[in-house]
Amino acid sequence: MDTLTVPQGNFQLARFPVRNKETLRAWDASDEYLLHQLSEEGYPSHDSRVLICNDSFGAISIALADNLPTMQTDSFISQQATLNNLRINDLPESSVAHINSLTSLSSVLPKDAKFDLLIIKITKSLAQLEDQLQRLRPYLTAETKIIAAGMVKGIHTSTLQLFEKIIGPTHTSLARKKARLIFCQYDATLIPPENNYPKHYLLENTQYQITNHANVFSREKLDIGTRFFIQNMPANSHYRNIIDLGCGNGIVGLIAGEKNPAAKVHFIDESYMAVASAKENFGRAFPERSAEFIVTDCLKGVSDNSCDLILNNPPFHQQNTVGDFIAQQMFKESYKVLNKGGELWVIGNRHLGYHVILKRLFNNCETVASNKKFVILKAVK
Incomplete structure (x- = not known):
């Protein structure tokens, strides 16, 4: 088990399933980059509605647990990792609300409400990202802070094009420790293509x-x-x-x-x-x-x-x-x-x-x- 040290605090984190003599960390450089960026910009505020997508082992969700975020994932293992890491850090399991990739986002928001902060970890599957952005768009506004993170090798022109096509204008940060951030601005006038999935x-x-x-x-x-x-x-x-x-x-x-x-x-x-x-x-x-x-x-x-x-x-x-x-x-x-x-x-x-x-x-x-x-x-x- 290793310690993640970020502006939000120090957190003991483990991968899941827990294995003896684990040599891999439960987070990567893009998690650290994103959490530092949020702190520098003053996000999230105490009353923000926060959605975190594709948080592999819960590193981001644990660091932002004081804000009671919602974590959306397609992975049962990611959910279990997050619950385990909440217990390790003596945080209530209720600190993070869990929904899966097919759950309607309206179920975790008050009527007609939108998210104030959207965080996306970039996955290997471009198709998953495309479907995800289509499902997310109705719950965003021009005031929503949208930030994605991934390792440089996993962010391609096609990745950025999806954000541009479905959400709005997009740009990236400089690379840091082989990690990069994606910043996107919701465009209410944009008419995205129909969702191709399933x-x-x-x-x-x-x-x-x-x-x-x-x-x-x-x-x-x-x-x-x-x-x-x-x-x-x-x-x-x-x-x-x-x-x-x-x-x-x-x-x-x-x-x-x-x-x-x-x-x-x-x-x-x-x-x-x-x-x-x-x-x-x-x-x-x-x-x-x-x-x-x-x-x-x-x-x-x-x-x-x-x-x-x-x-x-x-x-x-x-x-x-x-x-x-x-x-x-x-x-x-x-x-x-x-x-x-x-x-x-x-x-x-x-x-x-x-x-x-x-x-x-x-x-x-x-x-x-x-x-x-x-x-x-x-x-x-």
């Missing part, structure tokens, strides 16, 4: 209409990894409960449900937009069929020894941090959740070496299928 397409070789919210991987078409996975989808009458872990738009679980009509499918992801997409897609495909949709961190809250088959395409990054730590967490928790004889099926790029981790955890691992890019592995409890 996206829709027909799943190839099926009649399934697929809906994808903005922060869902492979929004425009079926990606090659998922195509390979569903081409090798297992079917067995012994599967009664199937989990699509890290479900994204739910295509893997949807096809698993098609191949295993007697099974109940559980869709799990830490992204609210992903689970919402999966729910819409499965519900449209099988309107009379029961399924479960859960937003959580990996398999937290899922009962041990409760599942026969887990299907998993693990992410290999958290925000901008690349590694296999999420995959390892998914595999360990899958072992607990599976019944004896239950199966974990994993797809990944051939070079990632997931077979080594699976053999260590399950004492077995076999290759189900492979091609030049991907491998599908099966481990049995």
